[in-house]
Amino acid sequence: MSKIFPKSANRLPLQIIIFLIVLLGVVTTATNYYATPKYTRVGYAPVQPVPYSHALHVDKLGLDCRYCHSNVEKSGVANLPTAQTCMNCHSQVRTDSPLLAPVRAAYQSGEPINWVRIHQVPDYVYFNHSVHVNRGVSCVSCHGQINQMEVVAHAKSLSMGFCLDCHRNPQANVRPLDQVTNLNWNADQVKIDGKPHAEWAAEFVKNNKIKPPQSCTGCHR
Amino acid sequence: MRYAYFTLAFLVVLTVSVLGFRGSTFTRPPMMVFPDTFFPEMNHQAKYKPQASSTFFADGRADRPLPAGVVSRNPLRDDDHLYRGKTANGQWAKGFPAAVAVDARLIARGRERYTIYCAPCHGALGDGKGIVTQYNWGAPANFHSDVFRSMPEGQIFDTITNGAKTMFSYGDKLVPEDRWAVIAYVRALQRAQNARVNDVEANHKQELGIK
Secondary structure, three states, rough: OOEEEEEHHHHHHHHHHHHHHHHHHHHHHHHHHHHOOOOOOOOOOOOOOOOOOOEEEHHHOOEEEEEOOOOOOOOOOOOOHHHHOOOOOOHHOOOOOOHHHHHHHHHHOOOOOOOOOOOOOOOOOOOOHHHHHOOOOOOHHHOOHHHOOOOOOOOOOHHHHHHHHHHHHHHHHEHHHHOOOEEEOOOOOOOOOOEEEHHOOOOOOHOOOOOOOOOOOOOOO | OOHHHHHHHHHHHHHHHHHHHOOOOOOOOOOOOOOOOOOOOOOOOOOOOOOEEEOOOOOEEEOOOOOOOOOOOOOOOOHHHHHEOOOOOOEOOOOOOOOOOOOOHHHHHHHHHHHOOHHHOOOOOOOOHHHHHHHOOOOOOOOHHHHHHOOOOOHHHHHHOOOOOOOOOOOOOOOOOHHHHHHHHHHHHHHOOOOOOHHHHHHHHHOOOOO
């Protein structure tokens, strides 16, 4: 009787198992890399109706975030500015720029400008700006260096792990309240009240009883 | 077996070339790991968030404008001095309303608010030389001229609330208490720019090198 299977077939089961292990590894790595917010969201920079530049208005003109996002310390929502906010200046500066036509039209008609939403937590998550901003957490921790962006891009993942990394260790991320909107502030280069940042932050967290929620109901309420 | 590895390698290269690397910018809406089509009503629940859009209302806004003739449920704002900067007979009020305590806390608050909302035009010193004047701007008021040194507080309050001439209103950004804080700080700036030697307290004179 002739052989049906060649001799090498004896190794085949083992080879198949090894291949499956390699396959599993590759698929896991790929999912981990591609199916998380670090890939799906970071870098999202939609085309806006007006090519508004934070780099120009914040870094060059020195406007504070709160000039436009004026409710960020008062409410849970950091509002986008009204058309009048832009017209404060653009009624006199660049009054005939075609780029600003939608702003002028919105100011005249009262219809809002349709800015495209960039950062958004799912509806099952509760998020509040004022609790963070009034506890010395800077915009830069969650939005990146907005002051250098010509076009706003999603810089951090804003995933649950990202929130918890900070909630478990707020010390590293707090700063004096008057520096919250100063995105160039660097904790390593300054002394606060004559103390290095780590020492100051430990006291700040203790004195203000800062205890960010880590239980599910804190954010999923 | 070799072919299986070749196929796998090919698939990896294909995936990477189609999906790219983390952190590159893109303009299409982000992909969802759990798409709404299969998991409706979790990411986007049937509720409106602030400044969102709506398909229900004709003008497409979820934030509804106030209907005409609406009455505020908040306490009646009947303190004319505090909320309108006027006296009982309709004149611009001078001085600060009784409800506002003028102290270091108020001025510190005023300084912060002034730096955010006024300094871009009127300058950090209140001299009308803010950053916008470098961009072909008209002339924001210089608070150190006599007109503004003698302008009643109530009129400055009204300027912030409703705007004046070419300056737009800041009433939507500053609540009345903050407007008074800004006014207190403007007064402090005016005082500082017109200070005399006698204004310096005796124990600080030596530090400044004046007799």
